[in-house]
Amino acid sequence: MAKPTDEARLAVLIDADNASAQHLERLLVEIAKYGTATVRRAYGDWTSTQLAKWKPVLLAHSVQPIQQFGYTTGKNSTDSALIIDAMDLLHGGTVDGFCLVSSDSDFTRLAARIREQGLMAYGFGQKKTPKPFVAACTKFVYVENLGGAEAAPKAAAAPEAKATKAKPAATPEGTAAKAKPALKGDTKLDRLLSEAVETSADDDGWANLSSVGQNLSRLASDFDSRSWGFAKLTDLLKAHPGYDVQSRSPGDGKPKVSVVRSKPRK
Known part of the structure; x- marks a missing residue:
């Protein structure tokens, strides 16, 4: 294959x-x-x-x-x-x-x-x-x-956007922050992430981010972090309130890898 x-x-x-x-x-x-x-x-x-x-x-x-x-x-x-x-x-x-x-x-x-x-x-x-x-x-x-002009969110056409005169928040670089879909309460996203992380998690609950990405592709052929406004899966998981992301070294001088786990429920 x-x-x-x-x-x-x-x-x-x-x-x-x-x-x-x-x-x-x-x-x-x-x-x-x-x-x-x-x-x-x-x-x-x-x-x-x-x-x-x-x-x-x-x-x-x-x-x-x-x-x-x-x-x-x-x-x-x-x-x-x-x-x-x-x-x-x-x-x-x-x-x-x-x-x-x-x-x-x-x-x-x-x-x-x-x-x-x-x-x-x-x-x-x-x-x-x-x-x-x-x-x-x-x-x-x-x-x-x-990307491209046609693909950009048409925020101006939204009723909420017309009703307010507030300016969009600025990023540290001074550019206007792009609107991103809400991650909290997105049941489809939560289900996919939960299954993908759980499948690859070790005994401590940590999963290699690369394996999580592969699992997501198998679970949903159209999964794309860009659909939620994030260029990379790492950025999406860091922004998600239900997950912790860390960079760890496997040891023996090997380069660091990103790992993720579900945050413990309070």
Whole structure:
């Protein structure tokens, strides 16, 4: 089974009908964390004006446009072309994993089939992506977490923001603090963290942070600390009122590692 290392060869297959061109650059940067995008293809009817925004960025990022005409109204021939090419690559043995860029649930079975074959299936889509597709992927990343103007929280549109004239609190560096979702009382987050830490904890309750991160990925393919406003899992756990995080040395001159445990209940 291929592992998500820098040497992993990845096929990036983009459903241009269900993905935004403005995310492409940040998307490829994210994909580079998991391996090398040796295959880069975007599928759609490129004679359509609806995909006009894609054309300038395809050449800039060496993405090959795959033309697929819409022969019949109401039928998505683009999905079929992408799936056929994915199966050819899957059985060709030239890649170690796939990056499926779409918010369409039609690729749920494809992601599951890739995993059955022992390869990594990474999904990338909007937060509106149907849960079956998200769950079928080895890991799913929401494009809203990749940054950019569209992904930033629209605080100005919130009724509460209009009702107050108070200025946002400043960080020690003098910049305005970004609003983060509340961690206390988030039952889904609490359940995931509790299970992930407990699974890897030693007799004293301490768990290696790296193991906790791996457990979280297995428990929820779409787990991402950025969904709660934190760049790293370490930052999220340090901010969470229910956990202690420490940096410890295993001894014998080895570098320090981060460990975490649940705080004792009062």
